[in-house]
Amino acid sequence: MQDIKELNLKELESKLLSLGSNKYYAKEVLSWIYQRGAYEFSSMSNLPATLRKALAGEFYILGLELAGLQESIDGTSKFLFELKDKNLVEAVSIPAARRITGCISSQVGCKFACNFCASGIKGFKRNLTKGEILDEVLYLKNNVKNAQLTHIVFMGTGEPLDNYENVLGAIRIINSPLAFNIGARRITISTSGIIPGIEKLQSEDLQVELSVSLHASDDLTRSRLMPVNKKYPLKDLIKCCHEYTAKTNRQVTFEYILIKGLNSDGLSVKKLVTLLKDLRLAKVNLIPANPVPELKIIPPSSGEINYFKESLFKAGINVTLRKERGQDIDAACGQLRLKHEKD
Numbered sequence: 001m002q003d004i005k006e007l008n009l010k011e012l013e014s015k016l017l018s019l020g021s022n023k024y025y026a027k028e029v030l031s032w033i034y035q036r037g038a039y040e041f042s043s044m045s046n047l048p049a050t051l052r053k054a055l056a057g058e059f060y061i062l063g064l065e066l067a068g069l070q071e072s073i074d075g076t077s078k079f080l081f082e083l084k085d086k087n088l089v090e091a092v093s094i095p096a097a098r099r100i101t102g103c104i105s106s107q108v109g110c111k112f113a114c115n116f117c118a119s120g121i122k123g124f125k126r127n128l129t130k131g132e133i134l135d136e137v138l139y140l141k142n143n144v145k146n147a148q149l150t151h152i153v154f155m156g157t158g159e160p161l162d163n164y165e166n167v168l169g170a171i172r173i174i175n176s177p178l179a180f181n182i183g184a185r186r187i188t189i190s191t192s193g194i195i196p197g198i199e200k201l202q203s204e205d206l207q208v209e210l211s212v213s214l215h216a217s218d219d220l221t222r223s224r225l226m227p228v229n230k231k232y233p234l235k236d237l238i239k240c241c242h243e244y245t246a247k248t249n250r251q252v253t254f255e256y257i258l259i260k261g262l263n264s265d266g267l268s269v270k271k272l273v274t275l276l277k278d279l280r281l282a283k284v285n286l287i288p289a290n291p292v293p294e295l296k297i298i299p300p301s302s303g304e305i306n307y308f309k310e311s312l313f314k315a316g317i318n319v320t321l322r323k324e325r326g327q328d329i330d331a332a333c334g335q336l337r338l339k340h341e342k343d
Contacts, residue, residue, distance in 0.1 A: 003131035004059035005033070005138075009178060019058075021051045027178060033061055034179035037142040064089075064135045079139065083108070083132060087125055090156055091136040093144055101151040102140040106133060106167050107158025112192050114226045116215070116257055116289060116297050119157040127163040133170040137180060152182055155190040155211070161197025171208060184208050190255065192228045193237045202247045211285070212241065214254040216263050217271035225263070234275065242279060251281040258308060259289045264300040269308050273315040283318040 007015065009030065013023035025047055032038040032047075041047075041056045067088060068080035075095040082088055092103040110117070111124035136156075141149045152174055154160040160167045171187055173179045188209040191197060201210065216222035222229040229237075241252045254276065258264040276282050286309055288299035299305070305321065312319040 001060050002058060003063055003129065004029070004055070004061055005131040005134045005173070006129065008173070015058075016051070019051065019054045021048070021054070025051060029055070030178050034138070034173070035181075037138065062135055062138065063132060064139065066139075077143075079136075079143075081136065081139070089128065089132075089136070091140055092156065093140050093149070095144075095147065099150045100144050100147045101153055102137060102144075102149050103153050103155050104133060104136040104140075105156030105158050106154055106160040106163045110158050111162070112159055112226070112228050114192065114213070114215075114228075116225060116259060116292065118292050127166060128158070130166045130169040130173075133166060134173060137170075137174060141180065149180075150182065151186045151188075153188040153190065153211075155188070159192055159194060160189050161191045161194040161201070164197055164200065168204065168206075171206065175206070188253075192226055193232050194228070195232045195236060195240045198240050198244055202244045207250065209253065210244065210250065211253040211255055212237070213257075214272075214284075215257050215259075217268055217275050221263055221268075225259075238275060238279065241282070245279070245281045249281070251283055252279070253283045253285050255285050255287060257287045257289050258300050258305055260298050260300040260304070264304050264308055266307070266311070269311040273312065273317060276317055277315065283320065284312055285320050285322055286312075287322045 004012070009026055012026040012029060016023050016026055016029075028047060029044065032044045038044060039062045041052045041059075041061070044052055047055075063084050064081040066079060067082040070078045072078075077093045079091045079093075080088055081091065087108045089105040089108055091105060094101040094103060105128065107127050108125040109123050110119040113123075137149070137152060154167060167189070171184075171189075174182050174187060175184050184207040188211050189201065190211040190213060192213045198210070198212075201208075213226070214222070215225050216229075217234075219229060219233050219235075222234060244250070245252060256263075256272070272284070276284070286305065288305055289297050291298050300308075309319055309321050
């Protein structure tokens, strides 16, 4: 059995012709899956019965099952999914005023082992397929309460630019008017700083948002937090971001997790200002660390956080402070999966 979401419109049209049907029905099939949330071909009532039966004999629609769910008092929901091979991935729905953001994973585990993230504690297992990525979006779309999924961020488990082709393939379907029809500017790719992937992305005809996990303003601290920095050091990464903004005229958002005793002091903020001051169209998104007991990570005090933010603002750097969400559940990437695998 094949995942039908691996097929684009032309491929599905060709398949319908090979089944002796009319290629016209391809758009109807896509509409049933992505817009009406069908999980079974039998529910596609305007398709010929023979075609529904033929499709059911060749394809499946949803390739995951819900293995766990945590719901926060702030409305954030964290989903743990079991894939067909029994591997586990996470996705999160985050409600806010006039928007619902789906945070999705791109890999099972992560090979980059950032020292503030639970995703890599169990190591890397494999990439998600395009269809599995779309499974997450489809499930979230069908299970968002009293609202519509409006934004997608690739900020869950895994490094999206390390699974480039499947992630970009999924994004094109997420963006397609025939499918989820979520605008490209409402789709964000978050990367730990994979320079070849950023260079490739700037040549794509997509207006997606780019978010770079920075988390430190010098190579020593960043390499301690993010081993990927040894391969793609700050000097090269910032140069690449300069080139990205010059070619795309798109803003780069730098994610900066504030960790007590490591990267949240006055010297760190001064170095950050120096690092970013010449970068056009840059924004810093400050994120108080989610406590991860296994990694001994804790956030700074509210006073330290506010000082850091105000220092960036006074230096003329566009800065935001992410509102803490899901603090009463296993909010950090990989925590729910890690907890489930321990049990």
